[in-house]
Amino acid sequence: MQIKDTMKGKTEFHELHKGRVNMFVCGPTVYDIPHVGNSRVYVFFDMVAKYLRTRGYSVFYLQNITDIDDKIINRAAEEGSDYQAVSDRYYSLYMDIMKSLGIDSVNIYARATLYMDEIISQIQRLQDLGYVYATDDGLYFRIRKFVDYGKLSGQDIDHIEAGARVEVNEKKEDPGDFAVWKFRKPGEPFWNSPWGEGRPGWHIEDTAITECHFGPSYDIHGGGSDLIFPHHEAEIAQMRAISGLPILASVWMHVGMLNINGNKMSKSLKNFITIDQVMRSHSREEIRFYFLNSGYRSTMIFSDAALKESSETLKRIQTTYDKLVIKAGGRASLYADRQGISQKLQGIMDNDFDSREFFAEIMKMTTEINRAIDSMDAESAASYLGIFNWMNSFMGILKEKSDEGIPVKLVDDLISLRNQMRREKMFSVSDAIREILFRNGIILEDREGVTEWRRS
RNA sequence: GGAUAGGUGGCAGAGCGGUCAUGCGUGGGACUGCAGAUCCCAUCUAAUAGGGUUCAACUCCCUACCUAUCCUCCA
Numbered sequence: 001m002q003i004k005d006t007m008k009g010k011t012e013f014h015e016l017h018k019g020r021v022n023m024f025v026c027g028p029t030v031y032d033i034p035h036v037g038n039s040r041v042y043v044f045f046d047m048v049a050k051y052l053r054t055r056g057y058s059v060f061y062l063q064n065i066t067d068i069d070d071k072i073i074n075r076a077a078e079e080g081s082d083y084q085a086v087s088d089r090y091y092s093l094y095m096d097i098m099k100s101l102g103i104d105s106v107n108i109y110a111r112a113t114l115y116m117d118e119i120i121s122q123i124q125r126l127q128d129l130g131y132v133y134a135t136d137d138g139l140y141f142r143i144r145k146f147v148d149y150g151k152l153s154g155q156d157i158d159h160i161e162a163g164a165r166v167e168v169n170e171k172k173e174d175p176g177d178f179a180v181w182k183f184r185k186p187g188e189p190f191w192n193s194p195w196g197e198g199r200p201g202w203h204i205e206d207t208a209i210t211e212c213h214f215g216p217s218y219d220i221h222g223g224g225s226d227l228i229f230p231h232h233e234a235e236i237a238q239m240r241a242i243s244g245l246p247i248l249a250s251v252w253m254h255v256g257m258l259n260i261n262g263n264k265m266s267k268s269l270k271n272f273i274t275i276d277q278v279m280r281s282h283s284r285e286e287i288r289f290y291f292l293n294s295g296y297r298s299t300m301i302f303s304d305a306a307l308k309e310s311s312e313t314l315k316r317i318q319t320t321y322d323k324l325v326i327k328a329g330g331r332a333s334l335y336a337d338r339q340g341i342s343q344k345l346q347g348i349m350d351n352d353f354d355s356r357e358f359f360a361e362i363m364k365m366t367t368e369i370n371r372a373i374d375s376m377d378a379e380s381a382a383s384y385l386g387i388f389n390w391m392n393s394f395m396g397i398l399k400e401k402s403d404e405g406i407p408v409k410l411v412d413d414l415i416s417l418r419n420q421m422r423r424e425k426m427f428s429v430s431d432a433i434r435e436i437l438f439r440n441g442i443i444l445e446d447r448e449g450v451t452e453w454r455r456s
Numbered sequence: 457g458g459a460u461a462g463g464u465g466g467c468a469g470a471g472c473g474g475u476c477a478u479g480c481g482u483g484g485g486a487c488u489g490c491a492g493a494u495c496c497c498a499u500c501u502a503a504u505a506g507g508g509u510u511c512a513a514c515u516c517c518c519u520a521c522c523u524a525u526c527c528u529c530c531a
Contacts, residue, residue: 006460026531034531041531071529150459153526159458160527178528202529224531228460234528256461257525266530293479294469297461299524306468309480316479319493356470360478370494427489434491445493452493 001055003220004297004352006228006252007152015219016250021057022214023049024249026206026223026231027109029066030090031075034097035272036302037224037258037265042103043291044255044353045222049105050394051349064209065091065111068199073188083189097275102284102396110209112200116191118208119200122242123180123193131241132180135171139181139195144174146237152252153229178234180204203234207248216243218250225254225297226264256299265302273302282307289314289397292355313363314397320366321388321398322454323373328381330403332389341365342387355395362391374448401455405441415444415451 001013015021025045028034049061066072067087076083091111098106112119123139126132131146132139143149143157150157160176179201184190190197200208210218216239223232232252239248258265265272278287290310294300348358369376369384392398414433421430434444438456445452 028531029529038531069529154459155527156458176528225461225525226530227526229526230528231530255531257531259524262524264525264530268530298469299462301468303468305480309468312481313479316494323493354470357477360470363478367495371496373494422489425489431490443492446488446491447494448487454493 001350002352003251003253005250006254007154010352011251013219013251015057016217019056019058021052021059021220022062022218023052023059023220023222024062024064024206024210024214024218025221026227027063027065028090028094029069029071030087030094031069031071032090032267033274033276034094035265035267035274036278037272039097039101039275039287040258040291040300041222041224041255042098043101043288044296046101046103046105047288047292047355047394047396048220048222048253048353050396051353053105054390054394055346055350059105059107060213061106062108062110062210062213063106064206065094065109066202066205067091067111068113068189069202077187097279100279100284101275102288108213110213112205112209113191115205115208115212116200118212119204120191120193122204122208122211122238123195123200125242126180126238129241131238133173134195136183137171138179138183138198138201140172140177141180141234141237141241142173143176143178143237146241148240149176149233149237150229152233152236155229155233176230178203178230180238203231204238206231207235207239210248211239211242217245217247220251220253221249222253222255225256228252228254253296255296258300258302260302278307282311283399285318285397285399286311286314288395292395292397293359295356296353317362317366318398319454320369320373321385322401323452324369324381324385324388325401326452326454327373327376328378328385331378331382332385333379333382334386334390342390345387345391374450403455405455406437411437411442411453415453418444419451 002010003013004010023045025041028038045061049059052059068083072083072086076086079086095109098104123132126141127139131142133142134140150160157174157176180203181193181195181200182198183195184197184199188199190199221232221235236248240246260271260273263269263271275287282290286307290307291300293310293313345358345361348354348361351357365384365387373381388398392400414437418430418433421427421433437444437453441456443454443456445454
C-alpha cells in the first residue's frame with residue numbers, strides 16, 4: 001500500500017507491528033454542533049479504517065474528545081451552566097451524528113479529562129528533560145529546544161510571524177512556545193498538579209492519550225489540514241522530546257478543508273452549515289458519497305448544487321445495485337470475480353485511498369452491467385453483487401434493501417395481471433396497478449417487452 | 457512577509473511525458489401506450505500567461521499572475 005504523508009509525500013506503507021495498524025485521528029472539541037466540514041474528516045477516516053480492515057490489518061482506531069478547553073468554558077459561562085454540562089451535551093450529540101453518518105469504526109473515543117494522570121506525567125517528564133518552563137499563567141514548551149519543530153509543516157521558526165493572529169504573550173521566552181498547562185483562573189474548572197491547580201493545554205491531551213494506548217509511536221495520525229501547524233508540530237515535539245525516537249507517527253494524513261463562497265467553512269467566520277442541517281435533506285449514503293467521491297486532500301467547494309449532483313451519480317450506482325440484487329436473487333458471490341475487477345479496484349484504493357479514481361472505475365463497471373443486465377445470468381449478477389458488497393463494506397454508500405414488504409409472488413402476479421391489461425389496452429387499470437405497487441415500495445420498469453421491478 | 461497546496465472542457469473533478477478519466481448538465485437518438493430506468497451519439501482537437509527541456513508537455517523545469525489554507529482557537 002502507498003499512502004501520501006504530509007511531509008514525505010507518497011511512500012510505501014509499513015506497519016510498525018506486523019498486521020496491526022494503530023491509527024489516531026484528532027477528534028472534536030465538544031462545545032458546539034459539528035458542521036459539514038468537520039464531518040468530512042470523520043467520514044474519510046472511517047473509510048480508511050474499514051478499508052484497511054478489509055485488507056487484513058487489525059486496525060485500532062483511536063480518537064480523542066477534547067472535553068476541557070477555553071471554548072467549552074466560555075460556552076458554559078454564556079449559558080450560565082458548567083463546563084461538564086456543555087461537554088456532555090455536545091459529546092453525546094457528536095456521538096449521535098457519528099452514528100447517523102454510519103461511522104462505527106472507532107475503537108475508543110478518549111475523553112481528555114479521563115487522562116489527567118497521563119497528561120501530568122508527560123508534563124513532568126518534559127520538565128525533567130528541560131523542555132518546559134513556568135510563567136505566572138502556565139507551563140510552556142520551549143520550541144527552540146526541539147530541533148525538528150516546524151519540519152512537518154515546512155515552517156522555519158525564524159520566519160514565523162509572531163502575533164499574526166494571536167496576541168503575543170510577552171512572558172514567554174519565544175512567541176511560538178505553547179502551553180502544556182494553564183494555571184487556574186477564578187471560576188474556572190481545575191485539576192491538581194505538582195505545579196498548582198489548573199488544566200492541560202490543547203496539544204498535550206493528544207500525546208497523553210496516544211501514549212497511553214499506543215506507546216510513544218504509532219502508524220497513522222490523521223486530521224484536518226488546518227491542524228498541521230501548530231497542533232501536530234506540537235504533538236511531535238512533545239512526544240519525541242520524551243521518547244527520543246525519530247518519529248511520533250509513521251504517516252501523517254491531512255484532509256482538505258471545505259470551502260463555502262470562497263472561504264473555509266469555519267465557526268469563527270460563522271459561514272458554517274451544521275451536519276444535522278444537511279442530513280435533513282440528504283441521506284447518510286449521499287453525504288458519504290459526496291465526501292468520498294473527491295480527493296481527500298483537496299479543498300472541496302461545498303454547495304447544494306454539488307451535493308445534489310453527486311446524489312444523482314449515486315442514484316445510478318444504487319439503481320444498478322438494486323437490479324443486481326433482483327437478478328442474483330439476493331445471492332452475492334465474493335469469489336466468482338472472474339474478470340479480476342475487485343483486484344483492480346483494490347489496486348486503486350491501495351494507491352493512497354484514491355476513492356475518486358475508484359468511483360470512476362465503479363461507474364464504468366455500472367455502465368457495463370446496465371448494458372448487459374437484461375441477458376445476464378444469475379451467477380454473473382451474484383459476482384458483480386459481491387463486488388458491490390465488498391465496496392460497500394468500507395464506503396457505506398449503498399442502502400441495502402430489505403426483502404420485507406410485498407411478497408415476491410404477489411408482485412409477480414400483479415405484474416402479469418397488469419401486462420394482460422396492457423395487452424388489452426386497458427391502461428387506466430394497468431397504471432393503477434403500477435401506482436399501487438409504487439406506493440408499496442415497488443418500482444416497475446417495462447423494457448424490451450419484459451417488466452422488471454425493484455424495491456424503492 | 458514566510459510556509460503549504462493548487463490553477464484542467466458549460467459545471468464538478470482525476471490521472472498521466474505521447475493514446476486527452478469519471479460524473480453532472482445540455483441537445484439528439486434507441487426502447488416505451490405512457491412513465492421510469494437504461495443504452496448510444498453529440499456537446500470535446502479542455503488545460504492561467506510567458507519562456508525552457510524533449511522527437512513529443514495538460515503532465516517536467518523557470519518566471520509572472522491568481523486562489524485557498526496555515527503562521528499558535530479551528531476538522
